[in-house]
Amino acid sequence: MATHIRRPLLNPILVREARTRMRGFRPYLILTVFLLLLILSAFGIYQYMVFQARTGMVVLSSHIGQALFKGLAFTEMLFIVLVAPILTSGAISSERERLTYDMLLATPLKPGQLLAGKLIGALSYLLLLIVASIPVFSTVLIFGGIELRTLIWVVLLLGSAALFFGTIGLFCSSLFGRTTPATIASYTLVLILCGVPLLVASIWPQFSNPMGQSPPPWLLYLNPFSAIVAVTTVTPAAFQPDVPFFSVNDPFMVVPFLSQFSVGIIRYAQEGPVLMPVYRATLLGFWLGTFILLWLSSHLALPARRWRPRWSDLGFVAAVGAIALLIWMRIDWWWIVPPVDPWLMPVEPVPMPVPIDPAPVP
Amino acid sequence: MTLAIETIDLTHRYNKKLVALDRLNLRVEQGCIYGFIGPNGAGKTTTLRILAGLLSPTKGEVRLLGERLTTRAAQRLVGYMPDFFGVYDDLRVWEYLDFFARCYGLRGARLRQVVDELLDLVDLAGKRDAFVQTLSRGMQQRLCLAHALVHDPPVLLLDEPASGLDPRARVELRELLRTLRDMGKTIMLSSHILSELAEVCDAIGIIDHGRMIISGPLAEVQQQLATGARARLRIARESDVVLALALLQRHPLVSAASAAAADPRALMIDFSEPLNEEQCAAILAELVNAGVAVSEFSARSENLEELFLRLTATTGQTNS
Numbered sequence: 298m299a300t301h302i303r304r305p306l307l308n309p310i311l312v313r314e315a316r317t318r319m320r321g322f323r324p325y326l327i328l329t330v331f332l333l334l335l336i337l338s339a340f341g342i343y344q345y346m347v348f349q350a351r352t353g354m355v356v357l358s359s360h361i362g363q364a365l366f367k368g369l370a371f372t373e374m375l376f377i378v379l380v381a382p383i384l385t386s387g388a389i390s391s392e393r394e395r396l397t398y399d400m401l402l403a404t405p406l407k408p409g410q411l412l413a414g415k416l417i418g419a420l421s422y423l424l425l426l427i428v429a430s431i432p433v434f435s436t437v438l439i440f441g442g443i444e445l446r447t448l449i450w451v452v453l454l455l456g457s458a459a460l461f462f463g464t465i466g467l468f469c470s471s472l473f474g475r476t477t478p479a480t481i482a483s484y485t486l487v488l489i490l491c492g493v494p495l496l497v498a499s500i501w502p503q504f505s506n507p508m509g510q511s512p513p514p515w516l517l518y519l520n521p522f523s524a525i526v527a528v529t530t531v532t533p534a535a536f537q538p539d540v541p542f543f544s545v546n547d548p549f550m551v552v553p554f555l556s557q558f559s560v561g562i563i564r565y566a567q568e569g570p571v572l573m574p575v576y577r578a579t580l581l582g583f584w585l586g587t588f589i590l591l592w593l594s595s596h597l598a599l600p601a602r603r604w605r606p607r608w609s610d611l612g613f614v615a616a617v618g619a620i621a622l623l624i625w626m627r628i629d630w631w632w633i634v635p636p637v638d639p640w641l642m643p644v645e646p647v648p649m650p651v652p653i654d655p656a657p658v659p
Numbered sequence: 660m661t662l663a664i665e666t667i668d669l670t671h672r673y674n675k676k677l678v679a680l681d682r683l684n685l686r687v688e689q690g691c692i693y694g695f696i697g698p699n700g701a702g703k704t705t706t707l708r709i710l711a712g713l714l715s716p717t718k719g720e721v722r723l724l725g726e727r728l729t730t731r732a733a734q735r736l737v738g739y740m741p742d743f744f745g746v747y748d749d750l751r752v753w754e755y756l757d758f759f760a761r762c763y764g765l766r767g768a769r770l771r772q773v774v775d776e777l778l779d780l781v782d783l784a785g786k787r788d789a790f791v792q793t794l795s796r797g798m799q800q801r802l803c804l805a806h807a808l809v810h811d812p813p814v815l816l817l818d819e820p821a822s823g824l825d826p827r828a829r830v831e832l833r834e835l836l837r838t839l840r841d842m843g844k845t846i847m848l849s850s851h852i853l854s855e856l857a858e859v860c861d862a863i864g865i866i867d868h869g870r871m872i873i874s875g876p877l878a879e880v881q882q883q884l885a886t887g888a889r890a891r892l893r894i895a896r897e898s899d900v901v902l903a904l905a906l907l908q909r910h911p912l913v914s915a916a917s918a919a920a921a922d923p924r925a926l927m928i929d930f931s932e933p934l935n936e937e938q939c940a941a942i943l944a945e946l947v948n949a950g951v952a953v954s955e956f957s958a959r960s961e962n963l964e965e966l967f968l969r970l971t972a973t974t975g976q977t978n979s
Contacts, residue, residue, distance in 0.1 A: 302735050302810060303764030313758050317749040400806065403711050403739040404762035405731075542939035600713060 298420060302405050309406065310414025317404070318422055331376055333428050335369060335433045342368040353473050359442025366437045367529035370451050373430060374525045377459050378491060382483035385466030387476040388415035389598050394475060398600075408607055410473075410599035412591065416463055423459045430540065450528045454576060458521045461583040462592040471597035494520050509567045514575050514633040519586070524579035527561050562633055577631035661725040663689040663814055663845035664710060669719035671705055671869075679705040681869040682719070687847055687862070689724070689813075692840050694856035694877075695849040696967055697866035705850040706866070707816045710847070711739035723814060734763075738807030742818035742849075746799055752783055754803055755791050763810040778807040779900035781835065782864040787920060797828025801835065807840075815839065817848040821855050831858045865967060888933040892946075893955035900924060903951045910942065 318324060334393035342365050350356040381396070389411070392398040401411065437443055469482040494516045517523035561574035592613035596603045664687035671680040673955055687693045697703050708714040710721060712733025721728035723736045747755060756774045765773055778784040781801040786794060794802065800820065806814060820836075821829050836859055837844055846894045850856050856863060857877065864874035894900050894905075900918060907916035907928055915929040934942075943956050 302731075305761050305764050306766055307761070309758055309761035312761060313747070313750070313754075315806075316754060317747070320749050391872065392745075392851065395747070396743045397747065399708075399713060399741045399745065400739070400759075400803075401762070402713055403737070404759065405734045405764065406762045602715070 299422050304405070305410075308410055308414040308417075310411055311417055314414060314418025314421075318418060327380065328426060328429060331380075332429060332433065334376065335372055335430050338368050338372045339365055339433055339436055357442075358440045362437050362442035363529070364448075365440065366434075366451075367526070369437070370428075370432055370455070370525050371522065371528055373427070373455060374458060374521050376426070377423060377455060378462055378487060378521055380426075381419065381459050381462035382466035382469075383480060384419035384422060385415060386470050386480040386483045387462045387468050388412070388419075389470040389594075390473055390479045391470075391478040402600055407609075409595045411592055412598060413465055416460075416467055416591075419463050419466075420459055423463070426453060447528060447599045450576065451525065452614040454521070454524055454528060454580060457580055457583040457587075458582030461587050461590075462521075464587045464594070468590040468594045468597070471594040490519050491522060495522065514552065515578075517575055519582045521579065521583075524576035527574040555582070573633045575633060581620065581631055584615065585620045585624065588613060588620065592617070597602060661689065663687050663691075663724060664693075664847060665722040666706075666710075667720040667722075669706070669709065669721060671702075671714065671716045671718050679869055680716070680719075683866070683869065683871055685864060685871060685874065687845060689845050690840065690843055691845060691861040692836060692859055693845070693847045694860035694863040695847060695866065696856060696863060697849070701866045701971075702869040703866060704818055705869075707739070707818050707847070707849065707942070710814075711737050713739075713814055720790055730957065735810070736814055738810070738812040738815045740803050740815075740817045740820060741808045742822070744799075744803045746791045746794075746802070748790065750791055751788050752791060752794070752802060753778065753787045755802060756809060757805045760809040764807065773809055777808055780808070780838070781805040782831070795828075797831065798825050799826065800824060800832065804832075804835065813843070813845060815844050815846045815848075817846065819850055820848055821850055821914060829855060888930050890928045890930070890934075890939065890942075891955070891957045892928060894924045894926065894951035895954040897924055898950045900926070902949065903946060903953075906946060906951070907942075908944075908948055912938065912942070 343361065346356055346361045346364050389398070392401060392411075465486050466479070466483045469479040469486070470476070473479040473482060498512035498516055501516075502509050561572065561576075592610070595609065595613070664685060666683055666685040669680050669683040669685070670675065670678070671867060678936065682701070683706065685706070695703050695706070705714065709716050710723070710728070710733070712730045717932075723732060726732050726736070735934070747758070750758065752768050753774055756771065756777055760770050760773050768923075775784070778787055781804060783798060783805070791799065791802065800823075804817070804820065807817075821832055824832060833855070839846060840861075847858075849877070860877055862874070862876045863880055865872045865880075892903070894903055900923060903926060904916055904918065907913050912930050912932065912934065913928055914931040917927055919925040920925060939956070944952060946953055
């Protein structure tokens with residue numbers, strides 16, 4: 298007779314995910330499509346840069362490297378945003394549909410372990426995709442032009458986006474009983490986060506007063522695409538210690554749609570120009586959003602008394618509180634305040650022209 | 660002796676309105692197979708889900724082996740097989756049991772030993788590496804039963820374990836349940852196939868509209884409810900049927916006699932009290948002496964299915 302039950306040493310859901318994730322043809326199909334997409338992107342960008350050189354533009358080897366890196370990072374982000382929710386949107390709902398949820402709840406497995414196992418399982422597959430893309434990414438090394446710092450930021454952004462968009466799928470899966478509504482809801486949230494801000498930003502200049510103003514940076518804080526373009530675009534264009542020059546534009550328009558948006562600003566501080574890219578806010582927002590959604594999902598996954606306080610809530614409160622505190626303390630690091638155009642708010646009143654008296658009529 | 664399962668005034672309401680269980684008192688002794696019978700919506704599944712720790716009762720108390728029910732106690736003491744159970748299609752048979760064994764914290768050599776023993780117990784060792792989706796319904800049922808045994812619980816709750824099984828699979832399941840009882844497990848199972856329960860259960864409980872109508876050892880329940888016995892009579896010549904019916908309806912021990920619609924020569928006789936063999940012989944002799952050609956005479960007591968129908972019909976009338 299069972300006198301006591303030990304806690305599992307290794308998450309059983311994770312063990313099951315590891316065993317079954319690569320079964321069937323679907324995982325291999327996704328991997329193949331992903332790699333083909335990356336290879337085609339790399340080839341297309343290279344051809345585009347060659348064309349630019351033929352039309353008379355000065356294209357250096359580093360320019361090709363930067364363009365390739367930017368295009369591939371963007372494609373990879375696009376793929377993660379599209380695939381991560383679908384990998385997790387069936388996490389809880391599929392157990393309900395398969396009628397295995399009651400059997401799981403009758404075991405000592407906690408909803409938190411179930412969510413963690415599903416999320417890590419999905420992320421490990423995304424990690425496989427990222428690792429598999431390394432040979433394609435290594436073509437950038439032939440041309441150069443990428444700093445190690447940029448590479449680290451891109452990896453951090455891709456990882457955080459995978460976590461955040463995977464958690465969106467988990468949240469919807471816990472909220473809805475069936476997988477189809479959960480998937481639809483996940484993609485609706487993805488569209489709200491990624492598509493709507495870009496759409497608003499694209500029409501902002503036409504409707505701003507006065508016309509032609511850049512969209513406010515906060516509009517793109519949680520947008521992974523503006524973040525990836527910011528990481529790969531807002532870099533020192535030329536190294537001149539005395540007169541630093543930053544390029545916030547994309548001279549070759551590798552990602553033409555996005556390069557028009559405000560992906561960061563240059564603030565003129567006392568110590569000189571300071572670069573303020575938007576991806577810092579994106580990264581912090583993703584971390585905060587991930588923990589909040591995980592906390593909500595852990596309650597929604599419960600069969601009864603969902604909102605009764607639990608000890609595990611303390612961990613979530615601590616994590617969310619720590620991130621919120623970090624965000625508050627380092628507000629000057631990520632909060633972008635666009636500089637006011639001098640002609641809009643002049644320091645001194647603009648002298649009004651003296652009216653010319655009409656010449657006395659002789 | 661401590662009861663395996665005991666509920667005291669167990670009440671459960673869904674959405675504060677629909678009463679699923681109404682002061683249900685249940686007592687199941689250790690080491691027996693207890694059949695839980697009731698029509699759809701009677702509250703069988705709700706009771707089993709509460710006992711498995713998946714549902715909190717609105718009111719009342721539950722004790723498992725004398726221990727007050729908590730989620731942890733239910734996880735430790737109960738093995739639960741739901742009515743509509745799921746299987747992971749993409750897992751192999753041994754992986755399925757391995758997964759649930761890991762959920763209960765088993766690991767290493769003990770984990771492998773438990774998986775092997777359970778596969779032998781449910782006779783699926785030959786299908787060890789097969790995918791679960793390739794198993795027949797009966798095999799999946801046995802596999803699901805094995806999953807409920809991975810942590811060696813003293814109490815097994817099986818919700819409709821025989822539904823959808825062919826006769827051979829039912830016989831196999833019955834044998835398996837007897838083996839588990841011999842191993843000292845207390846088994847509580849609900850079913851609609853009442854004849855199945857009569858063959859395998861030591862005790863039964865009949866529930867309707869969330870209330871226990873009757874509960875106890877099978878023979879005792881049948882004896883308590885015995886209001887009379889029945890006999891089946893077959894007349895060789897159709898011309899004798901009217902005479903036979905007239906004689907039977909005049910008999911003091913017969914409460915009702917009628918001819919079956921499908922077969923007019925087959926008569927069903929309801930007696931006002933159970934008859935012994937001599938009384939049966941006397942009735943038969945009376946018919947033969949009157950010139951009725953009797954080709955078949957068989958006395959039988961009310962079966963479980965008839966008991967169930969009669970009881971639930973009575974409750975329905977009382978409630979309406």
